[in-house]
Amino acid sequence: MREEKISELRQEPCTKRWVIISPQRARRPKELEEKEEKVELPEWDRECPFCPGNEDKTPPEVFLISGQRGWTVRVVPNKFPALSSHITHIEVIGIDPFVSVPGGGKHEVVIESPLHNVTWGNIELGQMEMVVSCFLQRYRALREDERLKYICIFRNHGERAGTSLIHPHSQIIATPIVPEQIRTEVEEARRYYDDRLRCVYCDVVKSELRAKERTVLESKHFIAFTPFASRVPFEIWIVPKIHRPSFDLIGEGEAKDLAQLINELFGALYRGLNDPHYNVLFHSAPLRDSCEDYYHWHIEVLPRTTIPAGFELGTGIYINTTLPEDAARFLRQYLKD
Secondary structure, three states: OOOOOOOEEEEOOOOOOEEEEOHHHOOOHHHHHOOOOOOOOOOOOOOOOOOOOOHHHOOOOOEEEEEOOEEEEEEEEOOOOOOEOOOOOOOOEOOOOOOEOOOEOEEEEEEOOOOOOOOOOOOOHHHHHHHHHHHHHHHHHHOOOOOOOEEEEEEEEOHHHOOOOOOOEEEEEEEOOOOHHHHHHHHHHHHHHHHHOOOHHHHHHHHHHHHOOOEEEEOOOEEEEOOOOOOOOOOEEEEEOOOOOOHHHOOHHHHHHHHHHHHHHHHHHHHHOOOOOEEEEEEOOOOOOOOOOOOOOEEEEEEOOOOOOHHHHHHOOEEEOOOHHHHHHHHHOOOOO
């Protein structure tokens, strides 16, 4: 007799966020291989503002990595920024309880490759190493701005993830406030540390390394796993094994190791889920906080195979239709030997 999988509520130990794992509502992971018709993209598109030769269609670059045939990674201010770099004086204004601050900050676009048709699923390792190096150098430069409190590196891939341009790119937004979600993460990590004198992320990494059932990929410095309380099918966290509160504290060897892991991990997503739409989010410590003892930087990957609906929006409790253990097992099949 077939055993029916029942729903369960799981709590994420790092954030105390609850999710419902409801596999009986799902198609099996194998069925997620259903092929969505893909458009064959050219290496160069004359209409694309990020392609070589079209540099006049973007603001002048603020950072550049050059190769033998021109630029290989290029960083430009966002042409339509969420926050404005020219606003220098930032203070709270308004009458309680309605508070605001001027929208000062930085919004940059990292053009990850001269090739129009590259993704993280098929990018060459050397190019990915340059992208990670660029992230680090821009993070270190932006943190010197005293107006800024938080730096968010993120990548939107595909329309369901919010991207508007196909050419491979990531974005960096530096804000004059610490986002509520990050404040919550930091506070939960602080509570855990106060109770146990240990970092919750370090404890999760040790547990995942022992259990291995949710581990997708492991390298010398990092582990990639499907979280115990995954919000969406095939959610993945990339967490450093060495405790560091901030992304910019990693060394050159760790940066190369991270690029290698990203290269392999997104290759598996590309092959296993047919290049899914996804968001990549770097979570790092607020710039002016001293939280070396309890916060732990990490990367979250959220494939957009489902759409949050009324219950998720009304409660903050996600319904995930794929067991994280099944998702990890499925993706491991698509890692290259």
